Amino acid sequence: MEHHDFETDGLWRSFLTLLHVAIVLVLLGLVFALSEKTINEYLNRPTFSKEHLEESLRKRGIARAVERQDDWGLIENGIHVKTGLKNDENLQLIISSCTSCHSAKLITQNRATRSGWRQMIEWMQATQGLPDLGQAEPKILDYLAKHYAPEQIGRRANLNMAEIEWYILNLEETE
């Protein structure tokens, strides 16, 4: 009897062991099934598409710039939107001569007489590798001296009233 009992006991133990292994396998399978989606998502994660990039840029609030990139020649109120340069018949010449090396902002924020602009061109030729502009130079100088000439502001200009954004200062918070 004891011998028989022993055998039954052994079989029972084997069965329990098998059951444990099966449970572990099922659990592993479940874990895999649950994470397969994540793993596949990782393996098949989207590469950067145009849409993805634009969406990211849009999130950063620069959608206007993205939309505007097609409007290369757009002129608004006499200003070439793309560069901020004033529009006239020499605009394209200015764009091609100047903006391949530096920002158009370097033109639009500066003011000089014709000779002052010539000095800047000479400086760029002497130090920055600008080639001789040939017959284009007088046209470029015409454009710059016409649109970006100095204003007579005296020893100190008034505060620019047009630039000031008036606002009600809320003093409740600070008091």
Next chain:
Amino acid sequence: MNLERRKFIRYSILVSLGSAVGVPVVYANNLPEGLDLVGLKEDLITKFPGKSDAMTVLNDRPINMETPAHLLNDDLTANDLFFVRNNGLPPHKVDVNSWTLTIEGESAKTKKVYTIEELKSKFETVSYQLTLECGGNGRKEFNPPAKGNQWSTGAVGCAKWTGVRLKDVLSDVGVKSNAVYLGYYGADTHLSGDASKDPISRGVPISKAMEDESMIAWSMNDRDLPKLNGYPLRLVFGGFPASCSGKWLEKIVIRDQVHDGQKMKGSSYRTPCSPVPPGAKVEDKDMCIIENMPVKSLITYPRTGATIKVDQELPLAGHAWTSANEITKVEYSIDFGMNWTTCKLDPSANKYSWQNFSTKVRFPEPGYYEVWARATDIDQNTQPILLPGWNPKGYLNNACHRIAVKIEA
């Protein structure tokens, strides 16, 4: 568009994308090379790495941006609000572990090369609050106009810089008794893409280099230097034009003559040795290098254009700075300079730190007013109301700052 520029633009977009979608730049690196960022044009980069959208961009190539006055109101200028004056293109790949600083030159006793880790372990780490101001800050107001970035008032900031004293490192290398000047070279590249050209290589007299507050810094306000402000290593000299404080610092040369690197000659960072009338043509030989920056102040609260009631008091606040030991007085005027009233002035954290001033202002009757501020330093230097001496490149404008205020009944 040359290759370096492409790389930089690509890099800037990757960096901003990285922060936009909350993933590290390594993710953006998966972007296939050939995609060319869907043909993005350079003007699409309206965001700059590590910088606030509130900055005023004067130039995007090279990057130059200033801070609106009312955003400089904090005691220390935040990293994303600190102005940027770049002469070339910042390095697009920085490996902080392999970055080295070489010190050599005619007047160096030996040549030494340090990693950043070696600088940190070998020398005492120090922190100072130092004001940096571009020599051309305020250029916009000069008449006849001066060429260059038309800075208004915001090419200035004061941060807590952490690093080592330059003099400690120079002493470790050994400075010969004939040393005159110190020059720097950075890892930024010339706009033309020409690798043989330095965008800028300036420096300071050896006496300035040996001051306690002259630093080699790796940290700004307890964080890494912003990419556009010289990450991972830069010089910081308070009181001198900020162009002396070389960024992306790779090499220092100890010279036996005045350093002759890029932007040390001609009209760059130089003013007439003797005063000239506005618009004068000045020969190179008559131009002298700018050293100490003048006393100056800025109203940072309120923003210009404030409107209040006549029975209200206007809180006024700002900063004042000087290359002298300290600011001793800040005054304001609401009647175009006829009467001046003294403001409360905080002490300086250390030499070359800006000092805060504040007060409350009452206005006698409704109308249009300008609030002007004027600082005086311990050497009795003060600020002019009109523009100071005209110079060909429009440097050193320390005319008093003005804001407009409207008082209603």
